Amino acid sequence: MDLIGLLAFNVLTGVATLVLITLGLGVIYGMMRVINLAHGEFMMLGAYTAVTAHQAGVNIWIAMLVLPPLLVGLVGLMLERTLIRFLYGRIIDTMLATWGVSLGLTGLMATIFGNVVRAVPTPVGSFAIGGYGASLYGVVVVVAAVAGLAGMLALLRYTKFGLILRATMQNPNMAAALGVSPPTIYMAAFALGSALAGLAGGILAPISGVSPGMGAAYIARAFITVLGGGPAIITGTGLASSVFGVINQLVSFETTPVIGDVALLAAAILMIRILPQGITGRFLRRSL
Amino acid sequence: MRIPANSLVSGWGGFIAMVAAGLVLMFSLPQLLDLFGIVQMTVFVAMAMFALSQGFLWGYGGIMSFGQAAFFGIGGYAYAVSVINLGESTTPVLIAILAPMIFAALLGYFMFYGRISDAYVGVITLTVSVILFELVNSTSGNEYHIGSAQLGGFNGMPGVPPLNFPGDASSPLEPEQTWYAAMGSLILVYVLLRGILASRFGRVVVAIRENETRAMLLGYDPRLYKLLTFIIAAGIAGLGGCLFTNWGGFISPTVFGLTMSAQVIIYVLVGGLGTLLGPILGAVLIQYLMIQAGSQNVVDPNLGLGVVLVAFVLLVPQGIVPMLRDKLLPVRKPAPQNAPAGKAVEAGR
Numbered sequence: 001m002d003l004i005g006l007l008a009f010n011v012l013t014g015v016a017t018l019v020l021i022t023l024g025l026g027v028i029y030g031m032m033r034v035i036n037l038a039h040g041e042f043m044m045l046g047a048y049t050a051v052t053a054h055q056a057g058v059n060i061w062i063a064m065l066v067l068p069p070l071l072v073g074l075v076g077l078m079l080e081r082t083l084i085r086f087l088y089g090r091i092i093d094t095m096l097a098t099w100g101v102s103l104g105l106t107g108l109m110a111t112i113f114g115n116v117v118r119a120v121p122t123p124v125g126s127f128a129i130g131g132y133g134a135s136l137y138g139v140v141v142v143v144a145a146v147a148g149l150a151g152m153l154a155l156l157r158y159t160k161f162g163l164i165l166r167a168t169m170q171n172p173n174m175a176a177a178l179g180v181s182p183p184t185i186y187m188a189a190f191a192l193g194s195a196l197a198g199l200a201g202g203i204l205a206p207i208s209g210v211s212p213g214m215g216a217a218y219i220a221r222a223f224i225t226v227l228g229g230g231p232a233i234i235t236g237t238g239l240a241s242s243v244f245g246v247i248n249q250l251v252s253f254e255t256t257p258v259i260g261d262v263a264l265l266a267a268a269i270l271m272i273r274i275l276p277q278g279i280t281g282r283f284l285r286r287s288l
Numbered sequence: 289m290r291i292p293a294n295s296l297v298s299g300w301g302g303f304i305a306m307v308a309a310g311l312v313l314m315f316s317l318p319q320l321l322d323l324f325g326i327v328q329m330t331v332f333v334a335m336a337m338f339a340l341s342q343g344f345l346w347g348y349g350g351i352m353s354f355g356q357a358a359f360f361g362i363g364g365y366a367y368a369v370s371v372i373n374l375g376e377s378t379t380p381v382l383i384a385i386l387a388p389m390i391f392a393a394l395l396g397y398f399m400f401y402g403r404i405s406d407a408y409v410g411v412i413t414l415t416v417s418v419i420l421f422e423l424v425n426s427t428s429g430n431e432y433h434i435g436s437a438q439l440g441g442f443n444g445m446p447g448v449p450p451l452n453f454p455g456d457a458s459s460p461l462e463p464e465q466t467w468y469a470a471m472g473s474l475i476l477v478y479v480l481l482r483g484i485l486a487s488r489f490g491r492v493v494v495a496i497r498e499n500e501t502r503a504m505l506l507g508y509d510p511r512l513y514k515l516l517t518f519i520i521a522a523g524i525a526g527l528g529g530c531l532f533t534n535w536g537g538f539i540s541p542t543v544f545g546l547t548m549s550a551q552v553i554i555y556v557l558v559g560g561l562g563t564l565l566g567p568i569l570g571a572v573l574i575q576y577l578m579i580q581a582g583s584q585n586v587v588d589p590n591l592g593l594g595v596v597l598v599a600f601v602l603l604v605p606q607g608i609v610p611m612l613r614d615k616l617l618p619v620r621k622p623a624p625q626n627a628p629a630g631k632a633v634e635a636g637r
Binding site for chain 1: 354592594
């Protein structure tokens with residue numbers, strides 16, 4: 001019974017991690033159709049922000065939750081202005097250019113900080129599930145993921161900005177005719193997605209080593225989850241994260257984490273064969 | 289004319305000139321360079337083979353693989369594992385070509401018969417190379433072995449036996465002979481690809497790249513043609529991986545890494561998309577520059593790769609070879625009256 005409790009907790013944490021790393025990409029890829037291969041590096045920047053700020057004596061919670069989204073959002077904004085906005089509608093070129101950015105950021109951070117793994121201490125302790133100890137930080141991750149999903153849902157559904165954002169993504173010309181400036185909205189959306197990636201990096205910094213190459217570990221999972229989720233980014237991200245997270249954690253529990261990752265990716269490839277449009281391409285089409 | 293003759297690198301004259309130039313290089317370089325230079329050129333050729341695979345798949349098949357390193361790596365590992373087990377290199381070379389092709393057939397079936405869009409193909413191939421990297425990376429320890437070959441995890445497999453004369457395990461090739469083998473197979477693959485492109489099959493592949501719906505309406509099954517293109521490209525990448533392993537007698541999981549897949553895309557992009565010469569020249573040029581850049585320790589090489597990639601996407605998206613071709617041969621004769629109108633599109637690539 002205790003073991004089942006622990007396993008359930010791990011599954012929940014795994015699902016929440018997937019939600020966090022995918023949410024930003026959901027905005028940038030799911031809504032804007034920009035395949036941002038530098039997503040993992042945005043997370044890496046967020047994690048480095050957390051590490052550096054913590055070392056500089058900033059309160060750990062501010063260093064993890066506030067600074068990374070601000071800084072990475074700003075980086076995303078600058079990148080959109082200087083590079084991405086020239087490439088809208090050219091999918092392959094966008095992929096190549098953002099891959100260039102990804103390599104460039106990895107190289108830049110390796111040049112500045114060196115190719116070493118850094119760490120942030122976990123700010124909370126552990127608790128007991130029966131006879132087993134579990135890290136309380138898992139709860140933080142779960143709460144952050146739920147808050148992220150709820151926040152995005154509220155933003156898109158109940159605010160004027162959310163309405164304009166969705167309208168512009170659906171039909172930029174019509175939005176422009178009604179007095180919205182689509183380039184500004186695209187810029188804001190890209191910055192929002194980048195900020196969410198930065199937040200994910202900040203939150204995951206204590207449980208994953210922080211190194212210049214850490215982004216590569218997330219990019220594949222994030223993309224596969226967005227693809228699996230389909231067009232409705234919030235429902236899709238939630239559902240796909242749940243499916244893949246459960247598979248990943250259960251297989252990891254039975255074998256090793258590496259085999260767990262392999263199972264996740266294999267399941268995703270199979271699912272794309274069955275549901276090419278993702279889960280919400282077939283079911284729950286009217287959801288958000 | 290089956291192939292537009294108005295461009296230097298795609299006409300018959302150009303083809304013969306290319307093969308002749310390749311043969312001249314093959315036999316003259318050992319006279320011109322010292323041993324170190326020849327060994328260096330051999331790895332350039334291995335990477336050029338890899339670039340040719342990506343160039344064929346992307347430039348002619350219109351399939352964007354972001355994880356071509358998967359097949360390069362599978363080829364390399366297949367060679368290493370089988371040559372250690374068999375002790376003789378003829379069959380292992382064949383295995384190094386066939387293993388990636390079989391893997392590509394499986395993966396390609398799911399991708400192309402799932403009718404997923406081009407961008408998803410990129411993402412899935414990327415994912416697969418990441419899986420392979422993680423998988424092979426985790427095989428350290430004595431319990432991970434295939435036959436008598438230890439996989440070695442992150443440390444890779446050292447001491448892979450070199451190529452030997454076919455059927456004679458006791459006479460391994462000297463570095464100079466390895467060069468002949470590598471360059472010879474590059475020329476062979478080039479000729480093979482030109483043959484494929486001139487054949488009916490190749491023209492359907494290009495037609496699908498140009499307009500998939502139209503090709504489908506004419507009765508061709510794009511899924512099958514894409515799958516076959518994907519498989520051929522995987523075999524070429526595998527041969528490149530085999531040559532690469534053979535060059536250093538060593539292979540490690542970094543061959544599956546993202547840097548590897550990025551590099552080959554940069555070779556093709558810099559050299560020129562939609563040509564076969566471009567990827568080869570791009571591979572040699574970029575590697576030469578990387579070696580020059582690698583001798584300094586100030587900046588991480590990834591930074592340079594990234595900057596080159598972004599710069600080419602924004603500024604020279606067509607690549608060096610097509611740019612030079614257009615510069616050197618600026619005036620095109622108008623197409624003859626009886627030529628089908630669609631030909632002009634192909635000639636423009």
